Amino acid sequence: MKEGTTQVFKVRRTESKTWDVDIHENVRYWLDAFGFKGVMDCGRLMKVDNELIKALIERWRPETHTFHLPIGEATVTLEDVQAIWGLRADGRVFSGRDYHVGYPDWPSKCNDLLGWIPDTSAETKQGGLLMTTLINQTRIPLGDDLPIYVYIQRARNHALILLGGLIQPDTTGCKVPFMWLNAFEDPDEVHAFSWGSAALSYLYHYLCEASMYKRKDLGGPMILLQLWAWERMLALRPSWKGTTQIGNAPRYSVEHYRDQISLIRPDQFIWTPYAHCILPNYCSDVNECSLCNTYLVCWAYVEAHEAGRVRRQFNRYQDIPQYVDRMLKNADHLGKNDRRGKKGNNWENTHQFYIGE
DSSP states (O other): OOTTOOOOOEEOOOOGGGGGSOOOHHHHHHHHHHTOHHHHHHOOOOOOOHHHHHHHHTTEETTTTEEEETTEEEOOOHHHHHHHHOOOSSSBOBOOBOOBTTBSOHHHHHHHHHSSOOOTTTSBOSSEEEHHHHHHHHTSOOOSSOOHHHHHHHHHHHHHHHIIIIISOOSSSSEEEGGGGGGGSSTTTGGGBOHHHHHHHHHHHHHHHHHTTOOSEEOSOHHHHHHHHHHHBGGGOOOOSSGGGGGGOOOOOHHHHHHHHHTOOGGGBOSOTTTTOOOOGGGSOTTOGGGOEEEEEETTEEEEEEGGGGGGGGTOOOOOOOOOOSTTSSTTOTTOOSOTTOTTOBHHHHTHHHHHO
């Protein structure tokens, strides 16, 4: 992308209204059990700084999945996703068959898992549930002595809002794909999925598309990228008093952020921001998956996780990275791991090689 361009990307996300809803304690229990405790605890209405996001995208290299900065390469890793949002780095890959008309009976599945049947003409769109409908469902009060399955159903509604509006939003910003319902069939197994790698695959995917100027509207967890930048680059941090004012940070132009990034000094970049923090257990990568050079697989997306290029982020010596072109072994793969024209595809079969790796 040419640095002189003035177009600012628009980040799509629609989860903000969910923070205004009172969540029953029994529903919150299941959200925690699903693995979303960190996101819920971190959650509050936060403005997206589109100008900051654009300045960072100009530094993104899709070949290496890193930001090229004056002080070296850096990137968002699985460690960041787990430390900031508490989303599990290890675990099962989420993949499987895509939605297509008539397979399976999605209205019945919604009734079983969510507790309501969507109006296919007014509450669904292109293979997904409208976000406004899900939000309205969460505003219906719940009593204290209801069967457990009712609280689980409501927790699924909240989880879909978080996935479709914050953790893994697409470029529409208004719907949640039916596909996500498949992850919530067994409430005791939802936590087993690697939501951290799923979120990071979406972030990498949309950063790559934006850096190659394929997108004006951005999906993916760009709020996570914004928090990552604030954690690591002192010159980009907002100033505020108290956590309630985090969304009212001063806004700057793209040119301001370009200058701040271009002038950043080694002592202004924090390589290990979590080293001296007391993090909850669910924010710690106990298996050190974050250090792996591997593939991030989620649904239709496959992206490379190149932790070896940013070893300083793990307080390790950075040698010259060995160039392993993971995503370009098949040169046609770059930028083409999307769903266009592939309705009903079984992505678990398509990405069998990457899942095996």
